[in-house]
Amino acid sequence: MKTIRIIPRLDIKGPNLVKGIHLEGLRVLGKPSDFAKYYYEQGADELMFMDVVASLYERNSLHDIISETAKSIFIPITVGGGLRSISDIKEVLRVGADKVCLNTAAIKNPQLIRDASRMFGSSTIVVAIEAIRESNGTYLAYTDNGREYTGVDVFQWAQQIDELGAGEIVITSVDREGTGQGYDLELISRITNLVGIPVIAHGGAGKQAHVVDALKGGNISSAMISSLFHYHFIKENESRASSLEGNVEFLNQKRSFHTFEPCSIEDVKGTLKSNQIDCRL
Amino acid sequence: MDINFKKVVIIDYHLGNLYSVKQACDTVGIYAEISSNREDILNADALILPGVGAFIEAMNNLKNFGLDTAIQTKVNGGTPIFGICLGQQLLFTESEEFGAGKGLDLISGVIKRFPESIEDRKVKVPHIAWNTIFKFNQEWNNTALKDLNNNDFMYFIHSYYVKPNDDACILTLTNYDGIEFCSAILSNNIFATQFHPEKSADKGISIYKNWALINNLL
Numbered sequence: 001m002k003t004i005r006i007i008p009r010l011d012i013k014g015p016n017l018v019k020g021i022h023l024e025g026l027r028v029l030g031k032p033s034d035f036a037k038y039y040y041e042q043g044a045d046e047l048m049f050m051d052v053v054a055s056l057y058e059r060n061s062l063h064d065i066i067s068e069t070a071k072s073i074f075i076p077i078t079v080g081g082g083l084r085s086i087s088d089i090k091e092v093l094r095v096g097a098d099k100v101c102l103n104t105a106a107i108k109n110p111q112l113i114r115d116a117s118r119m120f121g122s123s124t125i126v127v128a129i130e131a132i133r134e135s136n137g138t139y140l141a142y143t144d145n146g147r148e149y150t151g152v153d154v155f156q157w158a159q160q161i162d163e164l165g166a167g168e169i170v171i172t173s174v175d176r177e178g179t180g181q182g183y184d185l186e187l188i189s190r191i192t193n194l195v196g197i198p199v200i201a202h203g204g205a206g207k208q209a210h211v212v213d214a215l216k217g218g219n220i221s222s223a224m225i226s227s228l229f230h231y232h233f234i235k236e237n238e239s240r241a242s243s244l245e246g247n248v249e250f251l252n253q254k255r256s257f258h259t260f261e262p263c264s265i266e267d268v269k270g271t272l273k274s275n276q277i278d279c280r281l
Numbered sequence: 282m283d284i285n286f287k288k289v290v291i292i293d294y295h296l297g298n299l300y301s302v303k304q305a306c307d308t309v310g311i312y313a314e315i316s317s318n319r320e321d322i323l324n325a326d327a328l329i330l331p332g333v334g335a336f337i338e339a340m341n342n343l344k345n346f347g348l349d350t351a352i353q354t355k356v357n358g359g360t361p362i363f364g365i366c367l368g369q370q371l372l373f374t375e376s377e378e379f380g381a382g383k384g385l386d387l388i389s390g391v392i393k394r395f396p397e398s399i400e401d402r403k404v405k406v407p408h409i410a411w412n413t414i415f416k417f418n419q420e421w422n423n424t425a426l427k428d429l430n431n432n433d434f435m436y437f438i439h440s441y442y443v444k445p446n447d448d449a450c451i452l453t454l455t456n457y458d459g460i461e462f463c464s465a466i467l468s469n470n471i472f473a474t475q476f477h478p479e480k481s482a483d484k485g486i487s488i489y490k491n492w493a494l495i496n497n498l499l
Contacts, residue, residue: 001413001456001457001458002410002457002458003410003411045411067300070301071304074301074304074305074308074480074485075481076436076438076480093297093298096300096301096304098298098301118338119334120334121335121367124297124333124334167407167409168407196405196406197405197407198405198409219405221409221410
C-alpha cells in the first residue's frame, strides 16, 4: 500500500502559534500545544514545528514546547528553525523530536546534511527548500523564511540534497504560501520526479480540492498544511491565545481570510479517500 | 520505588530518539530505565532495543559498550526483548548492506534494502508512511498485538527490512508500493516490530501495554 501523509505545520514565534503570508506578516493565533493536541486527536499523521524567527535571531526557543508536546502526543514530530550544527540537532532530538528540518544551515554548508544523515540516520534528516519563482521562470532557493537570496537553483539543490543522504524534502512555494491559491504543482512534481526520496508539498492549500490535486498523481508523499486547519481550529474552539500580542478581536470573530475554506483533518482525509487516495483514516 | 517493580531497560547505544519510547513506557506504567550499562542489562527483567540510523554504526556501538554479548546472554536465557525498527534488524544474522556485517544473530535471517525501482517504476526510499499490518502464520490473540485489528495502520520510517529464514516467526506483513515485507516477528521471548508503536497513536501504545502484561512486567 502507498499511503500519503497529512502533516499540520505549526509556525512558532516565542510562545505563540503564528501564521503569515509568504512566510511574512505573522499573526498570532494561539497556544501551540492546544493546536497540536487537537490535530493529534483529529488524526494528523505527523506534526511539523517550525521556529520561524530562529534563523533571524540565531536562537532556538522551541525546546519546551517540544518536550511538553512529546509527552502526550504519540505521532512523529519534526522540528525546524535555527538548527545550525550537529549539536543543535542532537539537542532537539533529545527533548523529543523524531526528525529535524534543515534549511539555512544546509545551504550554507551542504556537508551538514551528509554528516547529520550519517550520525542520526537518513530518515531523521528532512531538508526544506523555500522556492521563489523568478521573473524569468526559474526557481531559486531562499533561506530564513524566504527573506534571504542565495542564487541556488531549486532543482539542482534538490538533487544534491538527495545525494547527500537526506531522508525527505519539504518543498515550499513561498509565492503561494499563506495565499490559499493552491500548491505550485509544476514546481512540486518536477522536484519529486528528480529525487528518489519522499517529497512533501507545502504552500498554498486553500481548500480540500487543492490537496487532492497535489496528491492524486501518486508521486508526492505528503501534504503539509497550516492555514486551512488553523482557521478551522479557531472556528471550532475558544481562542486561547497565550498572550495579548495577537489581534484578539480578529480571533474572537472567528474569521479567516476569504481565500480559505477551513476544514478539519478528517474532512481532508475523507475527501482524499473518495478520490481513491490512500491514507490513514 | 517499590523493590518489587519489574525493571525494563531501554538500551541506549547512542543512536536515535529514546524520549518517545520512555514516554510510551511511562504512559502504560512500565518501570523503564534508559541505560548503556552492561550490568544494568544483565540485571534487567526485560529489554527494549530501539534505534534509528545505520546498522553498522549501531552494531559498532553495541560492541564498543560491551552490550552485544550482554543482550545475547539475556535473550538466550529467556529474558523478554522488544526490538523496534533498527532494533528489530539488529536481532538478525546479518545485513546485506555493503560492509555492514553481522548482527546479534538471535533470529536467523538477513536485512535487505528496498529497491530504488521495480521495472520502470521508481520506488521512494525511505518508506515513510502510516501503513497497514496484516496477519501471517500467527494469530494475534495472545500477543502484544491483541488489541489490534487486521490491517490497522502503524507508522513506518525505514529503508531496510528483515527477511527471516524461517517464516514461522513472522507475526505481521506489510506491503509498500508492491513490495511485501515482514513488519513484526514473534519467536518465544523475542518480539520485534519494524514500525514504531510509540509513534502510532493509541493503537501503538496498546502494544507496549500488552507486551508488558504478557510478560508480567506491570
